Amino acid sequence: MIVDLRSDTVTRPTPAMREAMQRAPLGDDVFGDDPSVNALQEQIADMLGKEAALFMPSGTQSNLAGIMSHCGRGDEYIVGQGAHCYRYEAGGAAVLGSVQPQPLPNQPDGSLALADIEAAIKPDDEHFARSRLLALENTLGGKVLPLGYLAEATSLARERSLGTHLDGARLFNAAVAMGGDPRANARAIAGHFDSVSVCFSKGLGAPVGSALVGSKALVQRAHRWRKMLGGGLRQAGVLAAAAQHALAHHIDRLAEDHALALHLAQGLQGIKGLELQMPQTNILFVQVQGGRGQALLAHLKELGVLATGLSGLRFVTHLDVDRAGIDRAIAAVRGFFGEH
Ligand SMILES: *Cc1c(COP(=O)(O)O)cnc(C)c1O
Numbered sequence: 001m002i003v004d005l006r007s008d009t010v011t012r013p014t015p016a017m018r019e020a021m022q023r024a025p026l027g028d029d030v031f032g033d034d035p036s037v038n039a040l041q042e043q044i045a046d047m048l049g050k051e052a053a054l055f056m057p058s059g060t061q062s063n064l065a066g067i068m069s070h071c072g073r074g075d076e077y078i079v080g081q082g083a084h085c086y087r088y089e090a091g092g093a094a095v096l097g098s099v100q101p102q103p104l105p106n107q108p109d110g111s112l113a114l115a116d117i118e119a120a121i122k123p124d125d126e127h128f129a130r131s132r133l134l135a136l137e138n139t140l141g142g143k144v145l146p147l148g149y150l151a152e153a154t155s156l157a158r159e160r161s162l163g164t165h166l167d168g169a170r171l172f173n174a175a176v177a178m179g180g181d182p183r184a185n186a187r188a189i190a191g192h193f194d195s196v197s198v199c200f201s202k203g204l205g206a207p208v209g210s211a212l213v214g215s216k217a218l219v220q221r222a223h224r225w226r227k228m229l230g231g232g233l234r235q236a237g238v239l240a241a242a243a244q245h246a247l248a249h250h251i252d253r254l255a256e257d258h259a260l261a262l263h264l265a266q267g268l269q270g271i272k273g274l275e276l277q278m279p280q281t282n283i284l285f286v287q288v289q290g291g292r293g294q295a296l297l298a299h300l301k302e303l304g305v306l307a308t309g310l311s312g313l314r315f316v317t318h319l320d321v322d323r324a325g326i327d328r329a330i331a332a333v334r335g336f337f338g339e340h
Contacts, residue, residue: 001325002305003304003305003326005315005321007202007318009201009202011320012207013205013206017242017245020245024240026235027235028235029232029234030233034234034236034237039240040211040240040243044213045213047247048186049190049191051214052218053211054223054226055210055211056210057209058201058209060092061231062197062210062212063085064085064093064097064225065225065226065231066222067085067093068097068221068222069219069221069222070165070194072099074098074130076129076131076132077093077100077133078104078120078121078131078133078134079101079102079103079135080103080104085137102120110137110139110143111136111149112153132163133162134156135165136154136164136166137166138189139283144173144177145174147189154192154193164193165194165196166189166190166192166195166196166197167197168189168196168198169198170202171196172203172251172254173203173258173281174186175189176281177280194215196214197210198210198211198213200247203282204254205246206239206242206245206246208242209240211243254282257281257282257317260323264315265279267326267327267334268334271334271337272339273292273337274286274289283317284314286312288313291311297309299335300333
């Protein structure tokens with residue numbers, strides 16, 4: 001058995017999820033006729049306290065359609081250097097949206113410094129692109145942005161007439177890690193933003209799909225972009241049913257993924273040659289000293305443990321790994337360093 005810690009995207013639908021997909025009533029969603037897609041969209045909009053939602057084939061397309069619904073040609077969005085929608089989406093906002101990114105350094109806690117945001121907002125002058133949008137990410141690298149910070153950063157954006165978008169691919173990981181009622185937390189996080197993108201295909205364990213939520217007007221604009229980007233799907237209810245099943249059954253259990261990531265970190269503590277950051281959610285980063293990162297990855301792979309990275313390695317826990325798998329990963333890493 002492979003212990004696949006490359007990403008929380010690698011999960012396979014559970015038998016119960018497959019049954020839900022099998023039973024889903026279907027229609028043609030390009031005609032707006034798929035009852036399962038419509039139900040999912042209503043549900044996620046309602047859960048996050050927004051007027052409307054749009055089912056999207058991927059988080060990348062959801063962020064892109066979101067940014068394009070806020071910004072036009074010659075506008076810019078303020079975003080973190082480490083943000084997915086800047087760094088890992090092939091420059092789509094610039095290439096397809098003609099929207100210029102204004103990247104800012106992410107602070108060690110994943111936030112953007114308020115002073116940096118303030119300084120990056122351009123005056124209305126023909127020399128500059130029009131600053132139109134602040135895009136944040138939560139969790140970012142598995143780190144949870146505090147609600148107080150979200151309130152401050154988004155009020156600053158609003159005072160300066162910028163829209164606000166959250167890449168909440170792992171919104172529910174943040175909501176669970178905050179403690180208390182994760183549904184109330186998710187709603188509180190989303191409440192600070194005009195639009196939020198959330199992934200069903202990460203820790204929630206659905207095979208495919210994301211949603212973009214926001215006002216009716218914003219979602220209407222995104223609907224046109226989604227069609228143009230090739231994201232209009234037909235009997236997408238098989239996928240929406242999986243996402244609905246995930247929302248019903250896989251939110252609270254994210255706490256188990258977080259506990260396993262912590263268990264992994266604790267198991268790797270004290271190894272000479274490794275530097276750990278204690279995980280807040282389901283992602284553990286490990287710095288490997290002495291240029292041995294690739295050798296460690298290869299060693300792990302031979303023992304059936306998969307991770308990603310270069311000198312900084314990333315281990316992600318999810319629905320398809322259990323404590324025995326994590327114990328195997330710990331033993332494999334310790335073995336590499338000659339520690340038992
Ligand atoms: C995975 C991810 C996305 C994009 O998701 P895809 O479905 O792979 O396109 C966007 N943002 C963040 C933070 C992600 O982790």
